[in-house]
Amino acid sequence: MDPTIADLPPDRFMDREEGWLRFNQRVLELAEDEAIPLLERARFLAIFSSNLDEFFMVRVAGLKRRIATGVSVTSSGHHPRAVLERVSEFTRELVLRQAACYEDSVAPALREVGIRIVRWNELDDAEHEYLHGYFRRSVYPLVTPFAVDSAHPFPYISGRSLNLAVTVRDPRDERWMFARVKVPGSLPRFIELTAGAGGRFVPVEDVIAAHLPQLFEGMEVVEHHAFRVTRNADLEVDEDETDNLVQSLEQELLRRRFGPLVRLEVEQSISDEVLGILTRHLGAEEEEIYRVPGPLNLAGLSQIADVDRPELCFPPLVPVEPRALTSGDLFASIREREILVHHPYESFATTTERFLSLAASDPKVVAIKQTLYRTSGDSPIVEALIEAARAGKEVVVLVEVKARFDEQNNIQWARKLEDAGCHVVYGVVGLKTHCKLSMVIRQDDDGLLRRYCHVGTGNYNPATARIYEDLGLFSASPEVGEDVSDLFNSLTGFSRKKHYRRLLVAPSALREGLLNQIAGEIDNCRRGEPAHIRIKVNSLVDREIVDALYRASQAGVSVDLWVRGSCVLRPGVPGLSENIRVRSILGRFLEHSRVFVFANGWRPQVWIGSADLMPRNLDRRVEALVRVSDPEQCRRLVGLMELAMSDGTSSWRLRPDGTWERATHDADGDPLLDLQDTLRGDRHLRVVEG
Structure with missing residues (x-):
């Protein structure tokens, strides 16, 4: 043991996984806080659910992999089995607490302001009639029932999909059968009722369940229960063993859909018989089963949070332009003095986006170098880089195609950039490139070739820049410019450079x-x-x-x-x-x-x-x-x-x-x-x- 830490207590590290769950608990506390605007509380419930999904897909999946491979302790010094048991126990507490927050606090408060999430048996005849028509037009063509018998194997259940487990009885011979109906992912989580009073929503699974007799015509529907599966979604690509990283990653993305099960969520009301069928066919262990009161997948509450009721939301934020950039000449301002920007309080659009947009159109700019880890689906950053390449500028873009859950999006951007004439690289073998760098090389009026750099804490993503707090530094300092040049050279070529000037x-x-x-x-x-x-x-x-x-x-x-x-x-x-x-x-x-x-x-x-x-x-x-x-x-x-x-x-x-x-x-x-x-x-x- 290192003598410098010999006297530090062995229990000085808390468990990382429990620490993450406690972070999500803090998110849940925001949903429980009645001082927060109501629709924002609904959004925090949705964020809690989305966070928990990712936790199971990555962190719990990692624990299970450690157990399967015989790893004796986690990084915090605890045995993976003990950590998994504690995670399971704590998660159950939080899920029950989330359900109580929704049922006893958020949903009643929504009803008071005219926003109702209602179940099928709470609807009147006119609403039933409207939803019958909606089902025929928008749902029935998409739904496929899958029977399970000797001729029909148990269907594959994709990760995070919402499903109905259905039992039916054949009235001719009293034979009892099981089927699965998947809720199409293209449908909204809640169906808005437009045939009655506004602000009424029905869970999509209720609409499908009410029409099961049409899907199983001639059969008696005995019972139905919603369920949901979470799967291991961590990718493993051996970069030393592949000649084409993007191609290997695309193959791995296809396999992600078929990852091992890590969680089975079921409605609390599910019968033991139906749960037994799911457990047997899915291979779920007892510790992986979570009985949930109320609707599953409350991540869908983000749809409710987006309802146009501004009085129930945080007041709008109008970002300002930093004082140092109000002169109009962006490059002159950066030459004069380094500029620190703080998003979202200061505008991302008039700083970072503008920096790259001007670089693309400025005839004095000869080259742009850029890292991209995550960006938005309609990224003006990418469009600026494409415009620059088409204008004949030298454009080098490092696209991190291994950014978790953004892999497919980044592969598509990389190909679009390549098609436009950008030089696209995928980083360093064995490492993810997570640094946030942009460099513009410009031939200024004094005849000097200058580097204008942006070093940030956040992704070049205009969508998240409105809700993520981040910092960015614009600099024309020769020291920063040389550092960023050297770092880009190590990312695109071969270099063992270790020490930099200001990086x-x-x-x-x-x-x-x-x-x-x-x-x-x-x-x-x-x-x-x-x-x-x-x-x-x-x-x-x-x-x-x-x-x-x-x-x-x-x-x-x-x-x-x-x-x-x-x-x-x-x-x-x-x-x-x-x-x-x-x-x-x-x-x-x-x-x-x-x-x-x-x-x-x-x-x-x-x-x-x-x-x-x-x-x-x-x-x-x-x-x-x-x-x-x-x-x-x-x-x-x-x-x-x-x-x-x-x-x-x-x-x-x-x-x-x-x-x-x-x-x-x-x-x-x-x-x-x-x-x-x-x-x-x-x-x-x-x-x-x-």
Whole structure:
């Protein structure tokens, strides 16, 4: 054992999977919060369900793979079987809590404002008549019943599809039979009733169930129950064994549909006989079966959340243009001074989109280099790159085709870019390219060839830029330009470059760089100089980084951690982490930026970038942090961190036992400051005193 950690307690790491579930629990708490606009509460219920789907498809699937391959412990030191049992127990608690939130709180509140989700037996004759016509026109042609008998094998159940398990009886010979009916994925989750009062919705499975006699004509429908399957959706492509990554990935995407089952959701009312049939044919274990009160797949509540009732939603946000860009000449503004932008409070369209759009049309621009990890379906970013290539500019695009659940979309974009004449590459073998980089090379009026760079924390995705909180730095600094050039060269060619000027790059040097910065804070603290660590990330699960932060706390360094999702560090443990505070902030915007602030004695160092503190980000991805050099921008980011960590700001606070306590009011009962509302009102955050 490393002697530097020999005296750290063995239980110092919490379990990562349970930590992720506790993050989703915080999402559920937003749905339960009656102070939040009603349709936003419905949206948080939908987000909770979508999050849980992905958790099972990836994290639970990973645990099952570890058990199958005989791995003895997880990264947090716990046995996979024990983790899986705890995950199953905790998930059941959360699912019941979600169902109660929907049935007892959100649905009744929706009814009070005229939005009703009604079941078939609650409809009147006119509504039944309307839905009979809707079924004939829009549902019946799409539905296929699949009988199960000696001539009809049990059909394949695709992941996340909604299905009906149906039993019928033949009146001629009293023979009892089983069938499966899949709810077509092209149908909305809830059918809106337009033949009666507005704002009434019926679950699509109720409409199909009411018409089962038409699907099984001449048979007696005995019972029907909704069910849903979640499958392992993690892809495995051996890049060393393939000559064509895209082709291999497409084949793997086809196999994703047939991944092993990891969860079977059924209605609570399902009979033991029907559940037995599903369990036997699907191969589901008892621990994989989840009985759910109320409708399955509440991710469909996003449809309800989109109802046009603005008074039931968060007030609209109109992003502003950063003051530094109001002069009109974007490239001149970036030449004059580096520009820090904060989305969605500051406009993505008039900054990042505009940067690339101008580069595409500007005759002085000779080349563009760009990384794409995720982007929207109608991406103006991609269209700008295509326009630039068609205009004869040199365009190099690194498309990460292994971005989870966006693989097919990215393959299509890559082919479209190639067809337009862009040079498309797929990154480095064995690594995902997750860094957010854009570089424009321009022949300026003074005759010099300059690099204009954008280094960000978020994807080049206009759709998510409206709801994801992210930071981006525009720079014409020669140091940043040379760094970004060097990094692109390593991505498109062959290079073992490790150290850069203002970038910290994974996997070559980011881990080492962060550990050195933490060690520097420890040394400064021992010398009596200012020592403070402030970090904002989505996840903190890397054991080596956590141990370094424990060491910093033991040395007396103040450590403030703002972690949106999973955190395996235990704060506030005497002798270990009493100098560490951990906060989490969730709200209308998804906190997505990564910020690293080190007091560095009297010379603060501030970094922003793409990397979370996870082994995959530090060791198996190409990530980039850029050092913010402008003193005013550094103060702005320090102020943001101080505001988030303030006891006067509403947040969740992590306890040593791994539970999170939500603080929304002070001791006098007055509401605490809402960080995101504050940033909406003050788009250019001033330094927080104290």
